Each structure stands twice: as structure tokens, then as C-alpha cells.
Amino acid sequence: MDLVKNGWFSEISDLWPGQCFSLKVKEILYQDKSDYQDILIFESTNNGTALILDGIIQCTQKDEFSYQEMITFIPLCNHANPERVLIVGGGDGGVAREVQKHPLVKEIIQVEIDEKVVNASKKHLPFMAKGFNSPKVTLNICDGFEYMKNHKNEFDVIITDSSDPIGPAVNLFTESYYKLLKEALRPKGVISCQAGTVWTDLPHVKQTICHCKKYFKSVKYAYSSVPSYTDGQIGYLVATVDDTNDLKKPNFIFTDKQLEELNIKYYSDEIHSAAFVLPNFVKRHLSK
Amino acid sequence: MDLVKNGWFSEISDLWPGQCFSLKVKEILYQDKSDYQDILIFESTNNGTALILDGIIQCTQKDEFSYQEMITFIPLCNHANPERVLIVGGGDGGVAREVQKHPLVKEIIQVEIDEKVVNASKKHLPFMAKGFNSPKVTLNICDGFEYMKNHKNEFDVIITDSSDPIGPAVNLFTESYYKLLKEALRPKGVISCQAGTVWTDLPHVKQTICHCKKYFKSVKYAYSSVPSYTDGQIGYLVATVDDTNDLKKPNFIFTDKQLEELNIKYYSDEIHSAAFVLPNFVKRHLSK
Numbered sequence A, B: 001m002d003l004v005k006n007g008w009f010s011e012i013s014d015l016w017p018g019q020c021f022s023l024k025v026k027e028i029l030y031q032d033k034s035d036y037q038d039i040l041i042f043e044s045t046n047n048g049t050a051l052i053l054d055g056i057i058q059c060t061q062k063d064e065f066s067y068q069e070m071i072t073f074i075p076l077c078n079h080a081n082p083e084r085v086l087i088v089g090g091g092d093g094g095v096a097r098e099v100q101k102h103p104l105v106k107e108i109i110q111v112e113i114d115e116k117v118v119n120a121s122k123k124h125l126p127f128m129a130k131g132f133n134s135p136k137v138t139l140n141i142c143d144g145f146e147y148m149k150n151h152k153n154e155f156d157v158i159i160t161d162s163s164d165p166i167g168p169a170v171n172l173f174t175e176s177y178y179k180l181l182k183e184a185l186r187p188k189g190v191i192s193c194q195a196g197t198v199w200t201d202l203p204h205v206k207q208t209i210c211h212c213k214k215y216f217k218s219v220k221y222a223y224s225s226v227p228s229y230t231d232g233q234i235g236y237l238v239a240t241v242d243d244t245n246d247l248k249k250p251n252f253i254f255t256d257k258q259l260e261e262l263n264i265k266y267y268s269d270e271i272h273s274a275a276f277v278l279p280n281f282v283k284r285h286l287s288k
Helices: A064-078 A094-099 A115-124 A126-133 A144-149 A167-173 A175-184 A202-213 A256-261 A269-274 A280-287 B064-078 B094-099 B115-124 B126-133 B144-149 B167-173 B175-184 B202-213 B256-261 B269-274 B280-287
Strands: A008-011 A019-033 A038-044 A049-053 A056-060 A084-089 A107-112 A137-141 A155-161 A185-194 A218-225 A233-240 B008-011 B019-033 B038-044 B049-053 B056-060 B084-089 B107-112 B137-141 B155-161 B185-194 B218-225 B233-240
Touching (some): A008 A049, A019 A115, A038 A115, A049 A115, A056 A064, A064 A218, A064 A233, A084 A094, A094 A126, A107 A115, A126 A137, A144 A167, A155 A175, A202 A218, A218 B218, B008 B038, B008 B049, B019 B056, B049 B115, B056 B064, B064 B218, B084 B094, B094 B107, B094 B155, B107 B144, B115 B126, B155 B175, B175 B202, B202 B218
Parallel strands (some): A084 A155, A107 A137, B084 B107, B084 B155, B107 B137
Antiparallel strands (some): A019 A038, A019 B019, A038 A049, B008 B019, B049 B056, B185 B233
16 A cells, blocks of 8 residues: 655556546545555645545545535435435545535435445544534445345435445446436436546446436436546436436525535536536537 | 656646646657747657646647637637637647638637747647648747737637746736737637636636736636646636627537537537536635
């Protein structure tokens, strides 16, 4: 785990050969190996605290809100009444922090496989882990795949906040995962999943959409700008079993006052719709 | 100019402290110092040929189309009749390549200060420098600031394709530059300028907009995803002297067939409008 050299953490991975993003390290706060992955948390000089799993940046304090808000509020605000929400993964608590802000959400179940990530986040990433403090949240330490096998027709929205498709998250990108998601949803359910970048992963994005289309009526890809992720961009697969529902359209619209009071910094109803407008090369590739 | 170490080029700059993007180098193709800047061109292992000025990535073959198309077609497609176009900077030829694709453009004047960039691009970046081959293009090697002092009321669209606000491009971010731009425009003229990123440069973006607003009626910021640029994102200041013109709306719409035939890979009329929809924190900051 010699990830920090000469004071810099560098994200070198076979997933994006020939390019690398680096952050200057002020202080290493935590370093451990769980049953599932290598965990590193450091304070960077300019981007706040960063969480690294198996050498890949999961979030930095500077820009994590873009990812957490977008993967959360696109499905939640699209759904007419998202009372019961399941979060798969998301061990840092950032998605739970956002979900509990939505006024229509009554109950949040979260399943995270790696307790060490949760505990380390509670200690070193409180700005995200505070999501676990909400009375709406019940956190279960278990395998999301296994959990859903025993929970059918229970959720309005399911958010899969996974790491990349290597390591413990590999099952969360398979065709059978989308079958489980569909079965765990109530009628009119909406899902969102982390879905990679259009610049480096376009064939993978397309494959994931194909898997999902086998079980969902409407499947779309949305994206937002996250400088700390590869290519400075991350995508969200958003899908519904209800083909009368236009995913691009929010049914619940936060007022400017609510956005400010709830500290929502990236998402808005306008960004919701714009996030589905894809660069021409992406649109063309995905429609083939 | 020891920019390449252990086979990697790293973009370390005081403009974005504590973070760094690196590209793996396959072969250095050109390295020289002009009267204005250090020039480096290399073939990367996975992102094609890259142009570096004063240590900062100007473009890579993999993603340069996003920047070139967006800085070009947002103003050109917004303008009802963009017959005569001025390009300031753009020594690699990429913007000229895009401008000449627009069917209504009759004449393109380009002013670039650094002939060495032009010549090196013709040799090593032919996929961009082919823009100079268009019979519509007249290239002048001179200072864009000085050129405009002597050319008033001449252009429908002016595109400022500059490097960052240090080095030879520093004048292109001042208040007096926007005065010159306004005076060089015909009535109903539209401009676009490279305008930095919202994640690292937000106060600078705001300052630039303020400078521009002293001379232009409508001033907006649009952006696109460019993985090779800092934060994976770049912005465009777009402005007009005609306040009846909605910059977000294209007046000329390329058909899908045209987009394909003209090899336009990022821009579309939908992306044109979506590029102006800003994340909530940006919208809030710029409206203060």
C-alpha cells in the first residue's frame, strides 16, 4: 500500500491507463486493510479529507457533494412519493446525508458490506458520516446482493453507491443485480447506480445500460462534474419500471430557499434535466 | 523545462495547488522555447498527441474536440448570420477547423501571437492544424490586442481561444480587452472566450464576467467536460451586445446528418442549451 510518494497520492489504475490524478497529502489520517479492501484516508493540502479504497479516490471534501447530491436527488425528486429508500454501499454516509434531506422520505435502509469503512468514516469523515445520525436511517452491515434476495417489493427508490467494478463491488454491475433491484422495488420504483465515465468507460456504460434494460422499462444515463474522479466526470444510471414516468423531469422541486437551508450545492431542478443531455458522441454511441 | 519525469508529464501549477493531472509519455515530438512561452508536444500512451504551453496542457487528441466545438459553435450557432469571424489565439488550428464547418461563415480572420506554435502544430498536430488549410481562413501572426485596436465594427463573432491568464494571454482577461472586443464587433455581434473552471477559478470567473458586463448587454457562462483540463471541465464566457438575443438558444441547428458528416462529436443544439445550466453553487455565486 505504498500509495503516497514524495508527499503526493497518485491514482494509478489499469481502469484508466496512461493518465493519473494526484492529490498533495498534508497528513495520513487512517490506513488499514479490511476483509474487502485497502482503506486510506488522508487530509489533502487543498481539497480537504479524501477517502481512498483499493487505491481509487472515492471522495474528497471539496467536491463530494456533486456526486452525493446527484446520485440521490435525481431518483428521489423524480419519484412522486419516495417514502422508503434503500442505499446499497455508501459506507461513508454521504448518500444517507442527502437522502434524509428529502421531505417525503420516511425511512432509509442502508446495506454496506464493509464495517471498517463505516467506522473510519465516522471518525475521519464526519461531514459525510453524519448521514448515519439521522433517525430515519437503519444501517445493516451485510452484502447488498444477499440482502435484496430477501426483500422484495419494499422500496420506492434504491441507490447503489458502489466503488468501481473491481473488488467488492463487482457483483453490483452484473445483469442479475438489476433483476434483484427490480424485484426489491415497489411499483413505480426508481433506481440510480454509479455508472462510470463516458470518456474512459463508454463501452462499459453501454453494457451496463443493456443489462439494466432487460428488467427496466426506461433506462437513462445522467452525469455531473466531479473533479476528483477520473475524467472529472461521473455518470449515474437511472431507471424505472414505470414507462409513463419521464426520468428527466423532477416531480418534486426544491425551492431556492430549501436548497440553501438544506445545504444542497450542486443539484437543482434545472440541473436534474440538463444532466441527461449527453455530448453528441455519447448519445450516438448509446443509441446504436 | 524538466516537465517529463519517469515517463510521465505532470501538470503542476500554482493556478491549482495541491492537485495534478499526469499523462504517460510515449515519445517527445517537439520541445522549444519561443519568444512567448515554452512549447512541448508529445505523443502520450493513451490520449494521443498533447500540446503543452508553459507546462500547462492545451489539448490532447482524445478530448480536444469538446473544447474546440463548444467555444466555436455556441457563439456561431447563436448568431443569426455569422459571416465574418475573428479568432484570437488558437495557434493549434483547432478552432479554425471548427469555424470553417459552419455553412454561414464566409470569412475567418485569425490572429495568433506565436508563430512557433502554429508551425509546430502544422507538423505535429495535423488533426487540428488542418483548420488553417481552409480557403476561408486568413492567418496573421500578431498580437490580438493590437490587431483589434485597428479593426472596428468588422466581425459577427469573435472567439478568444487563449491559454490561462498567465504568460502571453494575460491581456486577454482584462476589462480593456472586452472594450476592444465590443468595438471590433458588428451590431448583434457575439463573443466567446476561454473562461476557466468553476471548481478552482470561481472568483476569477466572476471577475471576468464583471469585466465583460461593463461593455456587453448579456453575459453568460457555459461549460463542457474536458478530462485533460484541470477539474475535467472548462468554461466559456459568451456575450452579446444585442440584449434581445437569448444566448442559450441556437438560431442555427445542425441536423444529425450534418453533425455526422462534419465530424462534430460533442456539440448539438441540446448541448448548447444545457451547457448554460450551472450547478447550484455556481449559479448562486455568480448571481451575488
